[in-house]
Amino acid sequence: MSMSDDWNKRNSFQEFYGWVSPTLRGYIFRVCGDAALADDIFQESFLKYLRTVRWDMKEQQQKAFIFKIASRLIIDNFRRIKPQALDLVEKSGENKSASLTHGEHLEPDMKKIFTTLKPRDRSLLWLAYVEEYSHEEISEMMGLKVKSIKVLLFRLRGAFAQMLRSKGYGREEQS
Amino acid sequence: MKTATCPREETLREAVAGGSLDPALRHHARQCPVCRDVLAVSGWMLKFRDLTLDNLRAHGPLPAPQELWDRAQAGRTIDLGTVNKALKPIYIYRKIAWLVSAVGSAVLLLLEFEKIKGLLASLPGLDALAAFLKKTTETGGGPLAQAIAPAALGLAAIILLILVTGIKRGDTRPKYPVHSK
Numbered sequence: 518m519s520m521s522d523d524w525n526k527r528n529s530f531q532e533f534y535g536w537v538s539p540t541l542r543g544y545i546f547r548v549c550g551d552a553a554l555a556d557d558i559f560q561e562s563f564l565k566y567l568r569t570v571r572w573d574m575k576e577q578q579q580k581a582f583i584f585k586i587a588s589r590l591i592i593d594n595f596r597r598i599k600p601q602a603l604d605l606v607e608k609s610g611e612n613k614s615a616s617l618t619h620g621e622h623l624e625p626d627m628k629k630i631f632t633t634l635k636p637r638d639r640s641l642l643w644l645a646y647v648e649e650y651s652h653e654e655i656s657e658m659m660g661l662k663v664k665s666i667k668v669l670l671f672r673l674r675g676a677f678a679q680m681l682r683s684k685g686y687g688r689e690e691q692s
Numbered sequence: 693m694k695t696a697t698c699p700r701e702e703t704l705r706e707a708v709a710g711g712s713l714d715p716a717l718r719h720h721a722r723q724c725p726v727c728r729d730v731l732a733v734s735g736w737m738l739k740f741r742d743l744t745l746d747n748l749r750a751h752g753p754l755p756a757p758q759e760l761w762d763r764a765q766a767g768r769t770i771d772l773g774t775v776n777k778a779l780k781p782i783y784i785y786r787k788i789a790w791l792v793s794a795v796g797s798a799v800l801l802l803l804e805f806e807k808i809k810g811l812l813a814s815l816p817g818l819d820a821l822a823a824f825l826k827k828t829t830e831t832g833g834g835p836l837a838q839a840i841a842p843a844a845l846g847l848a849a850i851i852l853l854i855l856v857t858g859i860k861r862g863d864t865r866p867k868y869p870v871h872s873k
Contacts, residue, residue, distance in 0.1 A: 527761055534757040542754065543744040552751065560755060567764035624747070627740040646737040649709055671696065678729040686736055 526572055534563070537580050540648070541587060547631060548591050548639045558594065562587040584648065585658040588640055592659070595636045623686075630680045638673050645670055698726040708734040 541562065546555040566583045574582065631639055637659070644650045644658065652670070656663045700720060704727050707713045713731075721727040801808065812818055 530761060531757045534760070538754050538757075539745055539748070540741075542748055543741060546748060547740075547744055560760065563760045564764050567761065623739060624743040627736065627743070631740070642733070642737060643741075646705070646734045647741045649705055667697075674729045674733050678732045681732055681736055686732070 529572065530567070533576065533579060536576070537583060538563075541583060544584065544640075544643050544648070545587055545591065547643060548636055549594070550632065554594070558587060558590045561590055565590075581650065581654055581658070584644065584650075588644070588658045589660070591636060591640065626684050626686070630677070630684065633680070634673075634677075638669070641666070641670055642673055642677060696726050698724050698730075700724070700727060701730050704730050705734055709738065 538559075542555065542559050545558050545562070546552060549555045549558065562583055565586050566579075570579060570582065631642075634642070640659065641655065644655050645652075650658070652663050652666045655661075655670075656666045659666070661669075700717070704713075704717060704721060707717055708731060721731045
């Protein structure tokens with residue numbers, strides 16, 4: 518590998534990192550629910566990415582690739598360790614804070630709803646509705662069949678929308 | 693299980709993400725149960741993402757890309773010092789094993805000397821060797837010749853031992869190119 522080649526790769530990685538790292542960190546953090554574990558998985562994802570990436574891939578493909586690595590690492594991690602609820606105190610709370618004013622209640626309410634889901638379901642929701650990956654891309658990342666992704670997302674979406682409405686977040690026009 | 697779908701689902705997701713939800717699409721989302729759920733979930737998930745990113749920005753800085761790059765590069769090379777350090781316990785236990793074997797063999801030899809002597813005497817080749825040594829003595833070889841034969845045998849045994857242990861030690865060395873940093 519020549520010096521200029523190495524320098525180009527290093528530069529392109531810096532750009533890619535600046536673009537992808539905040540959203541990847543957010544994804545891992547919300548699916549894991551643990552900041553320290555999320556940081557470990559975040560770093561491990563980038564190290565694996567750097568050791569295996571094909572530099573001729575387009576940026577979007579590279580982004581999908583690192584999300585795939587992170588998703589697999591999260592799955593492996595949850596296979597080893599039994600999934601913990603993010604916050605058991607929150608889980609025990611009832612729907613007291615139906616927040617129609619949103620603002621500062623939105624994050625804890627969303628977190629509470631998110632916590633009730635399995636880690637795999639959190640991943641699916643995030644990849645589909647935040648990162649906007651197609652069913653095919655998600656199936657590749659999660660190692661599941663496209664049909665299963667469709668069914669799982671259909672069920673999840675219904676259940677999640679129901680939970681949102683029960684918290685007072687039903688009126689989507691607020692956006 | 694049947695999954696309800698809507699052909700405008702994808703367009704709706706993109707419109708929500710792009711913040712460009714036109715009135716017609718909004719009207720459709722009110723009527724269509726699939727799109728209503730898509731709209732609710734997409735909209736709130738995106739807000740949740742924004743809050744999460746704000747939260748994480750306050751939580752702490754990300755590692756520098758240079759640091760990750762260097763770590764990834766370091767992972768590709770093998771440091772000889774680290775390898776030796778990692779294998780040190782194995783080397784120590786192997787030396788202990790050789791020592792225990794040698795001491796055990798010596799003790800066994802001393803305790804069972806008569807039996808071993810009898811066993812050796814029953815071997816056909818050794819009879820011939822003894823006869824040869826005796827003959828050498830009688831023909832004038834003297835005590836020097838008598839001493840040379842067992843010494844040569846002992847030396848051969850030691851060389852064999854060194855070769856075997858040397859080969860074994862060589863097996864545990866890394867066979868891939870090593871780059872010391």
